[in-house]
Amino acid sequence: MSGSNDKAHKLVWDLPLRIFHWGLAASFVGAYVLSESERLRNVHVMLGYTVAGLIAFRLVWGFVGTKYSRFSSFAFGPLAALRYLKGLATRSPSEHTGHNPAGSWAVYAIIGLAAATCVTGYMNFQEIGGDALEELHEAFANAWLVVVGLHLVGVLASSIAHRENLARAMVTGYKRGVAAAGGSARPLVGLSLATAVLAFWTWTLATGGQVAVDAGQASESAGAATESGADEHDDDEDQRG
Ligand code: HEM
Numbered sequence: 001m002s003g004s005n006d007k008a009h010k011l012v013w014d015l016p017l018r019i020f021h022w023g024l025a026a027s028f029v030g031a032y033v034l035s036e037s038e039r040l041r042n043v044h045v046m047l048g049y050t051v052a053g054l055i056a057f058r059l060v061w062g063f064v065g066t067k068y069s070r071f072s073s074f075a076f077g078p079l080a081a082l083r084y085l086k087g088l089a090t091r092s093p094s095e096h097t098g099h100n101p102a103g104s105w106a107v108y109a110i111i112g113l114a115a116a117t118c119v120t121g122y123m124n125f126q127e128i129g130g131d132a133l134e135e136l137h138e139a140f141a142n143a144w145l146v147v148v149g150l151h152l153v154g155v156l157a158s159s160i161a162h163r164e165n166l167a168r169a170m171v172t173g174y175k176r177g178v179a180a181a182g183g184s185a186r187p188l189v190g191l192s193l194a195t196a197v198l199a200f201w202t203w204t205l206a207t208g209g210q211v212a213v214d215a216g217q218a219s220e221s222a223g224a225a226t227e228s229g230a231d232e233h234d235d236d237e238d239q240r241g
């Protein structure tokens with residue numbers, strides 16, 4: 001570990017980004033694991049909406065968040081990503097305080113895949129598109145496995161190459177930096193995001209899944225009940241009670 005000042009540990013990932021990250025990971029895993037169960041379809045849909053809400057938040061945070069959360073701090077082209085991977089292969093990758101160029105492509109892939117999975121899931125739920133759309137929804141969901149697998153390999157490889165536990169950095173927010181710290185952790189925004197997700201889950205589970213009545217009911221009522229609960233933002237649900 002370098003002792004020099006310009007490489008000291010710095011706050012890189014603000015709290016909202018970390019809540020987004022672990023909330024997304026947990027919601028994806030939950031939605032995937034529960035996807036086959038008819039009985040737990042409402043929980044599947046609830047977690048899917050959580051993914052959608054988190055992605056909506058991330059898109060906004062990419063413009064108004066702290067330094068390393070902003071898309072402008074990791075707008076790397078494909079050549080930069082290849083160069084980084086080449087450096088990684090030869091054990092001499094370039095240093096980046098925020099996302100590295102290859103990792104930033106994984107971020108964009110996951111955001112795109114999340115949006116595609118949620119849109120096709122929602123259409124399925126509203127019984128638009130039939131079997132083909134069901135297949136498409138499942139294919140998008142399975143594509144996550146590939147991208148997330150590559151993401152985990154990337155995190156491990158970069159952690160080894162840079163001799164830094166990057167997973168821990170995603171928990172604490174602190175990372176060895178070659179540039180200035182990201183700024184404030186923005187705890188209030190982070191806690192609001194976490195509260196919104198937990199409130200949405202509590203409300204959905206307590207009302208027996210009003211946001212996502214089970215698939216049988218949905219087909220009987222032709223989606224009437226779901227329309228009022230189809231809002232993708234998870235922070236305004238409690239107003240409806
Ligand atoms: C389903 C599982 C996962 C998903 C969907 C996921 C997704 C993501 C996304 C979207 C980002 C970018 C954060 C941003 O918005 O800027 C990210 C970054 C990161 N993730 Fe994950 N992640 C998952 C699991 C994990 C796990 C299990 C670990 C730790 C072992 C991990 C470690 C990291 C780290 C260290 C970064 C920052 C990478 C960097 O330093 O540039 N992720 N992940």
Ligand code: HEM
Pocket residue numbers: 027028031032035036044045047048049051052114117118119120121122123124125134137138141142144215
């Ligand atoms: C990250 C988010 C999501 C993941 C990973 C995911 C994954 C999956 C998978 C793998 C299946 C296929 C299950 C099977 O083998 O039958 C499935 C089915 C389904 N999903 Fe999702 N999904 C997500 C989001 C959503 C959302 C947001 C909705 C609705 C708003 C939704 C609604 C459905 C429905 C209705 C089915 C059943 C289709 C059928 O077989 O009739 N999903 N999902």
